[in-house]
Amino acid sequence: MSIFTKGKPVSLADILASKVARVARLQDVRQTFSDATLISITLNIPGNIKNSRQIQLIFRAGMRELTRVFTAQWQTTHLDLQTGPEAILVVDISDNTCKVKAVAFETQFALGRLFDVDVLAADGKYLSRATLGMSCRPCYVCGEDAKICARSQQHPWFAMQKALNALYLRYVSKDKEKWISTAIRAMLYEVSVTPKPGLVDPGSQGSHKDMDAFLFIDSAISLRPYFTALYDVSLSWTASLPSLFEEIRRLGIKAEITMLKTTEDVNTHKGVIFSLGILFSASVYQKQASLDLQNIICQMLAGLTEQAFAGLSNKSTLTAGESQFLSYGLTGVRGEAEKGFPVVFDLALPYLKNRKGTMNDRLLDTLMLIATGIKDTNLIKRAGDITVLADLQEQVTHYFDLGGAKTTAGKAYMYQLDQAFIRQNLSLGGSADLLILTIFLELLTDAL
Incomplete structure (x- = not known):
């Protein structure tokens, strides 16, 4: 993989222009923000190819980090310039502080060496590292002073491109491992929460007599190849988002076969393969797209429930989900996914971020909140009657009235x-799956 693939060469005249x-x-920006500090962000790319799909991915990754470092009053980004992506941030902090943060980004961020983060003070002067007594930037080929190497043309352009490609591949490898391990951690965190109404945890099989926590651990680990494939596909996907969902489905079928082989035909994570697979893929695809995560999911799944439940009146045998759709109009996890998982993004995730206490208590309370935000089709299936949802609402309300976990x-x-659910063979399986999605998103921010 080369970041220069399919890039269009530019001339020196193009670069100067x-x-x-x-x-x-x-x-122009200075005319509007006369007293603010301006930050000009470009990439330091050797050779005559300055933009490509991978180069834009690098720039997006850096911009995500920079917008965490700086709270911008205003910003503009130009990704498609043939001479390379550029951005301008307007910030309300001192120019010296801004430069210190910019240098920290260039030094500490995995791809920071490829960025030029220039700070323009209100008086129109650029701040340099030397002005603040900071060390020079190292060359990414030999590690010596980059300016000296550039002036003396110490390294041929192909050596610099080779070093840059290696830097990018190391970043992608590390990022992939973070995403995959986070998905597995999310599943392991969920099964570790105790006690959960009718669900498997370290001390109980709940209402699932064919499962225990150890089987869940084995099942979660067996899905590593699935998430590995999802990462690779989603990062390089150039076709439509609905067709990406079809690829997720194809990979999900293979993952389900692997899971069932691992668990000896016990369905531990079928729902998660679907829901977390979608969220995982969308979050990786977002690295190359200027789209909100929920927007990606909604575009990916447009028309899903209509397709899934079309022509049911002509079917002789119905699944539990199809029966619930005909009887109650419930669309289950498909409907929740098609809407972009609003219960996860709008209810559970903000709640988890603000909840205090131990990890177990925060996750348990979040699970119970999720249970009130959805119509858990797994619970309805086990109860055989939708009236179980009203009972659940009363139970969760009483739980939080007592102060929660x-x-x-x-x-x-x-x-x-938990014991009452076990006696009645009830389980909050649908809520547990959405808790896994919530944990996944929170772990990605390193906040949990």
Whole structure:
């Protein structure tokens, strides 16, 4: 994989014209923000190919990090310039502080060496590393002073491109491992939460007599090849988002076969293969797209429920989900996914971010909140009657009235509720799957 693949060569005249245009853009921004500090962001790419799909991916990754470092009053980004992506940020902090943060980004971010983050003070002067007594930038080929190597043309352009490609591949490899391990951790975190009403945890099989926590661990680990394939496909996908979903389905069928072989035909994670597979793929695809994560999911799954439930009146044998759609109009996890998992993004994730306490207590409370935000089709299937949802609402309300997992009374009630669910063979399987999605997103931010 080369970041220069399919890039269009540019001339020296193109580069000089681009620099003039960038200066003009900065001057226009200065007219509006006369007293603010401006940050000009470009890439330091050797050779005559300055833009490509992979180069834009590098720029997006850096911009995500920079927008965490700096709170911008205003910003503009130009990804498609033949001479390379550019951005301008306007920030309300001192120019010296801004430069220190910019240098920290260039030094510490995995791809920071490829970025030029120039700080323009209100008086129109650029701040340099030397001005603040900072060390020079190292050459990414030999590690010596980059300016000296550039002036002396110490390295041929192909050596610099080779070093740049290696830097990019190391970044992708590390990023892939983070995404895959986070998906597996999310599944392991969910099964570790205890007690959960009717669900498997380290101390109980819940209402699932063919499962235990160890089987869940084996099942989760067996899905590593699935998430590996999803990462590779989603990062390089150039076709439509609906066709990406079809590829997710194809890979999901293979993953389900692997899971069932591992568990000896016990269905531990079939729902997660579907829902987390979609969220995982969309989150990787977002690295190359200027789209909101939920927007990606919605585009990917447009028309899913209509297709899934079309022509049911002519079917002689119905699945539980199809029966619930005809009886109650419930679309289950398909409907939740098609809408972009609103219960996860709008309810569970903000709640988890703000919840205090131990990991177990925060996740348990989040699970119970999710249970009130959806119509858990797994619970309805086991109960055989949709009226079980009204009972659940009362139970969850009482649980939180007692203070939830952080109180002795709340925890005692949860143990009682768990036993009641087990006696009635009930389980919050659908809610548990959405908890896994919530954990996955929170772990990606390194906040959990």
